[in-house]
């Protein structure tokens with residue numbers, strides 16, 4: 001083995017857990033575009049990011065070269081409570097489909113927050129604590145991220161302030177109560193607590209809120225209160241780095257049983273679970289060591305990859321956050337109110353955006369009724385009640401397995417089962433009552449979002 005190959009082995013500790021996160025950017029020839037300062041149009045420096053994010057997280061965010069970041073022992077100790085997460089062969093689903101394909105899923109719902117988001121929440125909370133901060137602020141949409149962060153903050157003794165998209169705050173009171181049980185304060189967004197919230201309320205009275213708007217509020221509170229920083233559950237490079245634990249564990253488990261997946265599928269909201277799941281496999285593809293098909297699955301009602309533009313855009317509706325170059329529907333885009341399946345963010349991880357742009361990954365959009373149909377099928381065969389977000393990946397995995405049935409190919413499919421759906425029963429109820437409909441935005445709808453894309457000085 002040549003020396004430069006040695007680091008790409010996944011090192012496992014005695015609990016069979018990876019001891020370092022893998023930074024996919026290190027192996028990308030065309031790197032993701034840097035975050036820009038919206039005022040100057042210049043790449044953001046570590047100094048400019050320091051008032052918003054913790055120091056170590058800024059370092060991780062800006063580092064495109066270091067392949068492995070050792071996971072601090074305190075984080076490994078926390079991971080040990082719910083990791084390694086199971087890699088499961090879906091025998092019953094395979095049988096029900098009558099497919100020659102082998103279907104595996106990596107299940108991240110095996111913790112109270114019910115999703116993969118805890119993997120990054122504990123890391124971000126740890127670095128905040130290590131820096132001597134008092135607390136963190138964030139936004140949450142469906143509530144998984146806020147729950148994960150409140151769990152991590154409770155464990156480390158940090159204050160946690162969550163702005164929850166108003167429609168979810170009202171529709172998901174149980175989520176809210178879980179967060180409060182872990183000690184977080186939860187505010188419906190837009191709120192009157194922030195300048196940006198008051199501005200949005202004045203412009204759009206009665207709005208049910210959006211993730212982008214909640215982000216603006218959380219950032220404002222973090223930057224105005226000493227001892228606080230903002231943390232984000234997806235999209236950012238640092239979050240994909242932490243989520244690489246999913247893919248590293250999956251790779252180690254596959255290597256152990258001598259199986260190589262052919263197709264790797266993940267749902268895509270901001271891109272963190274998908275980026276984490278595919279990381280070590282994509283690394284192999286980028287280095288020319290192995291080939292895989294990667295498929296990102298998104299809602300047809302919020303189609304960032306499949307119908308978005310690859311452009312610099314704000315990550316938030318309030319347009320106070322840095323500009324990221326990504327596939328985006330425009331920061332003003334809000335999915336139709338009948339959309340119940342999560343994955344509502346207007347943009348996409350810059351890392352995944354670049355990989356998709358360069359042809360290393362495919363993407364497809366699926367309609368929500370077909371997503372819930374796949375969820376029901378999965379629940380009835382495999383027993384787990386999946387999150388609607390995860391069910392986008394299930395839908396694509398089933399479609400690929402059925403294609404194998406037609407062609408007789410014995411492909412191995414891996415998909416990310418990112419979480420459980422216990423808090424999504426209002427959406428399930430709609431589906432069960434036959435009241436769920438599909439809304440696909442028209443080109444005209446999308447044009448409105450694109451019209452709001454910022455003009456970046458010196459670019460385009």
Ligand SMILES: *Cc1c(COP(=O)(O)O)cnc(C)c1O
Pocket residue numbers: 114115116117144145233234235267268269270271272273274343387389390418419420
């Ligand atoms: C947040 C979430 C997603 C989508 O976020 P990504 O950053 O795209 O991974 C998917 N599944 C579940 C269960 C989630 O909570």
